[in-house]
Amino acid sequence: MAVLNCQEIKHRIRDEQDYDKKLLVTPVLCEDQIGPASVDIRLGSSIVVSRKTYVAALDVTKQQTEPEVEKRLYERIRLRYFKPFVLHPNEVILAGMFEYLSLPDDLFATVASKSSWGRLGLVIATASIVQPGFRGSLTLELCNLGESPITLYPGLLIGQLVFYDVKGPRGERYGGKYSCPTEAEPPSFAGTSADEEMAFWREGPRQV
Amino acid sequence: MPAADVEETAVLKKCLVLLAKMSGRLAQIDRAQFPTDESEAARGLLALGIDNLRTASAQFKPSPYALYRQLLVIQQLLDDVESSSIDYIAWPVVSYINEIWSKLFAGKPHQVFFTRWAEYNYGIYNFTEALGRALEGLIPSGSLAVPADTAIYCLRLASIEVDNIPLYANIGHELGHVLFHLRSKEVTAIWGRYSESLAGLILAKLTDNAKQADLFALPTRLQKIRMILDSLVEELTADMVGTLLMGPSFFLSLQEVSWSSTTRDVWTARMFVKPGFASAYPGFNFRLGLVSSTAGVQEAFKDVEREYARLDPSMRMGFPDLGGTSSWADGNDRIEVMPESDVDQRVLQRVLNECLPEAKKAFEGFAREVLELLAGDVGLPEASAEVVSRNIAQLLVRLAHGIPPNIVPSNAPGKELLGIPAEFSDILQAASLYRMSLLAGPSFKADESGARKLSEIEGLVRKGLEVSYIQRTYPPRDAAEGSGDGSSELPGD
Numbered sequence: 217m218a219v220l221n222c223q224e225i226k227h228r229i230r231d232e233q234d235y236d237k238k239l240l241v242t243p244v245l246c247e248d249q250i251g252p253a254s255v256d257i258r259l260g261s262s263i264v265v266s267r268k269t270y271v272a273a274l275d276v277t278k279q280q281t282e283p284e285v286e287k288r289l290y291e292r293i294r295l296r297y298f299k300p301f302v303l304h305p306n307e308v309i310l311a312g313m314f315e316y317l318s319l320p321d322d323l324f325a326t327v328a329s330k331s332s333w334g335r336l337g338l339v340i341a342t343a344s345i346v347q348p349g350f351r352g353s354l355t356l357e358l359c360n361l362g363e364s365p366i367t368l369y370p371g372l373l374i375g376q377l378v379f380y381d382v383k384g385p386r387g388e389r390y391g392g393k394y395s396c397p398t399e400a401e402p403p404s405f406a407g408t409s410a411d412e413e414m415a416f417w418r419e420g421p422r423q424v
Numbered sequence: 425m426p427a428a429d430v431e432e433t434a435v436l437k438k439c440l441v442l443l444a445k446m447s448g449r450l451a452q453i454d455r456a457q458f459p460t461d462e463s464e465a466a467r468g469l470l471a472l473g474i475d476n477l478r479t480a481s482a483q484f485k486p487s488p489y490a491l492y493r494q495l496l497v498i499q500q501l502l503d504d505v506e507s508s509s510i511d512y513i514a515w516p517v518v519s520y521i522n523e524i525w526s527k528l529f530a531g532k533p534h535q536v537f538f539t540r541w542a543e544y545n546y547g548i549y550n551f552t553e554a555l556g557r558a559l560e561g562l563i564p565s566g567s568l569a570v571p572a573d574t575a576i577y578c579l580r581l582a583s584i585e586v587d588n589i590p591l592y593a594n595i596g597h598e599l600g601h602v603l604f605h606l607r608s609k610e611v612t613a614i615w616g617r618y619s620e621s622l623a624g625l626i627l628a629k630l631t632d633n634a635k636q637a638d639l640f641a642l643p644t645r646l647q648k649i650r651m652i653l654d655s656l657v658e659e660l661t662a663d664m665v666g667t668l669l670m671g672p673s674f675f676l677s678l679q680e681v682s683w684s685s686t687t688r689d690v691w692t693a694r695m696f697v698k699p700g701f702a703s704a705y706p707g708f709n710f711r712l713g714l715v716s717s718t719a720g721v722q723e724a725f726k727d728v729e730r731e732y733a734r735l736d737p738s739m740r741m742g743f744p745d746l747g748g749t750s751s752w753a754d755g756n757d758r759i760e761v762m763p764e765s766d767v768d769q770r771v772l773q774r775v776l777n778e779c780l781p782e783a784k785k786a787f788e789g790f791a792r793e794v795l796e797l798l799a800g801d802v803g804l805p806e807a808s809a810e811v812v813s814r815n816i817a818q819l820l821v822r823l824a825h826g827i828p829p830n831i832v833p834s835n836a837p838g839k840e841l842l843g844i845p846a847e848f849s850d851i852l853q854a855a856s857l858y859r860m861s862l863l864a865g866p867s868f869k870a871d872e873s874g875a876r877k878l879s880e881i882e883g884l885v886r887k888g889l890e891v892s893y894i895q896r897t898y899p900p901r902d903a904a905e906g907s908g909d910g911s912s913e914l915p916g917d
Contacts, residue, residue, distance in 0.1 A: 226841060229841060230840050230841055235821070235822070235825035235827060236825070240827060242827070242828065242830060242831060242843070242891070243830055243831055243842065243843065243845070243891050243892070243894075243895045244841055244842055245842070245894075245895055245898045246842075246898070246900075246901040247841055247842070247901075248901065250841070261890065294510045294511070294515070296456065296457075296458075296459075296510060296515060297894060299456055314891065314894075315891075316827065316828050316830075316887060316891070318825075318826075318827060351826050351827070353887065371894065395876070395880060396826045396880050396883065396884065397883070398828065398883035398884060398886065398887035399883065399887075
């Protein structure tokens with residue numbers, strides 16, 4: 217596995233014509249966004265904040281209640297560009313990435329904070345792996361671990377993507393729960409195999 | 425105290441309470457949620473009006489009943505300001521519209537703010553004028569400190585817009601109403617030329633076998649018919665502006681609005697009690713046919729289809745037969761005049777129906793000439809029709825691959841990685857075409873999976889509009905500034 221450098225990233229973005237094989241990060245607003253071995257990403261305008269009022273606890277193993285819990289627990293908010301919003305200490309929000317990402321089958325990516333923000337205590341991603349074949353705007357988990365509130369604006373460069381070659385024959389494309397998301401998405405634990413897995417751990421082995 | 429005085433006192437107090445409540449509601453509006461800054465101008469104007477009204481009500485004691493009636497009107501204006509929120513309105517879209525507005529009314533004091541309308545329709549009105557009318561007679565004249573040259577318009581968007589972005593092309597029509605009022609003298613002169621023979625025909629129909637009573641009613645009936653025709657002229661002018669601003673995407677959005685109409689060949693005219701006012705709409709068949717033919721819709725779609733097939737032969741997309749409205753000019757349209765309670769309704773409806781074929785010819789000629797007149801106001805498109813077709817095909821390819829239609833790839837120096845932000849009307853057109861081809865296609869499943877697919881497209885289009893708008897406003901950093909023709913074969917991103 218090798219990390220793509222600047223030239224390789226530009227080549228994969230620019231020269232491949234087939235959208236299924238192309239690396240796509242769009243829009244890149246300036247070429248400076250592409251660093252020596254990464255692409256800087258910006259904060260988008262869609263965020264999800266949690267409402268703690270109505271839900272005693274979130275038991276993700278109970279699938280049938282998930283859509284209802286999503287409505288009760290999360291609020292989708294759209295931010296305006298050029299207007300501030302404040303992330304308070306210990307607050308966690310979900311925020312959509314400004315760019316739209318499309319990974320071909322032979323690349324996977326990781327997301328990391330920009331170091332300056334990290335030093336302020338801002339963590340932008342805890343689930344930082346992006347699978348080959350993913351298409352969409354990533355949902356970042358923003359958390360202020362610092363002591364002071366942090367003012368943010370949609371469009372600010374807050375993170376970076378690092379791309380890696382995936383060895384071996386091309387596998388299946390990403391077919392996960394989040395299909396072409398363009399906004400911040402609340403968590404979803406749905407899916408047949410996930411349902412069975414959750415049920416096992418909630419109910420224990422079934423008697424035959 | 426006499427009973428009448430008791431009631432008056434109560435009504436006045438109710439009015440003052442209502443005014444206090446309205447002040448509170450205005451103060452509670454979250455200005456950060458305004459889709460554009462112009463909403464603040466409307467909020468400020470309304471706040472000033474309500475403050476003045478509170479002062480005047482205490483000092484000058486206007487008729488409590490008149491005050492109460494007008495407060496109900498002012499509450500509607502407040503509702504519009506309150507509903508001007510990014511919770512309901514996709515701000516990137518209205519930011520684009522604001523840009524178009526600024527170019528269209530450059531050098532004029534016209535501003536526009538956007539609000540959500542519960543109706544499945546659009547509307548625009550002069551907010552400043554409406555507030556002025558509502559306050560008339562209630563506060564001393566001139567005490568509303570509105571600069572004389574302020575004209576804030578309120579553009580009401582159909583509430584369905586939140587999930588139906590391609591419909592936004594209809595807004596071009598609404599901007600057309602404002603342009604019509606600015607250019608009414610020239611537009612009316614054109615209509616005067618085209619309606620000469622029609623006027624003679626109408627007069628002949630009204631006086632044919634006329635009885636004495638009919639002759640007495642003739643001036644009023646002529647006046648009513650003139651109002652109806654003037655209203656139709658305004659609507660068709662607005663359609664032509666929509667065509668100029670949005671091109672074929674206006675046709676597609678108008679067509680989608682027409683889906684909710686039960687009869688596309690019916691023209692409607694409604695007369696209001698208020699003297700000198702009527703609103704009338706041409707039938708959708710006629711409107712769609714006229715827009716299709718003036719915007720060259722069929723040719724444009726064929727060009728896009730050909731370009732698309734060339735770009736991505738593996739993913740042929742069949743566009744349904746759109747824009748073919750062969751019977752629009754000579755179809756069996758009819759006009760319905762309302763209300764039935766109007767003493768002249770039957771006569772007007774008969775005469776207008778008898779003259780409708782002639783009127784349609786006059787309207788068509790008029791519309792084509794208005795299109796030429798207003799093309800100068802709207803400005804010619806920067807890209808040729810060929811380039812536009814190529815760009816739309818590129819955006820369609822992106823949509824077909826689950827990618828937002830935000831840029832057109834370019835090989836111009838400095839643009840190879842960045843691409844060129846797509847045009848607003850091109851994004852709307854690509855979105856409408858793609859969605860229509862999906863819905864009409866044999867493989868589309870009209871179930872939950874279909875709903876997810878459509879929702880996915882909406883998301884991609886919304887994202888495309890948002891990031892292309894930001895990319896346009898982002899200051900260029902790179903030394904190499906590409907020129908190019910705005911289109912190429914080289915993928916960017």
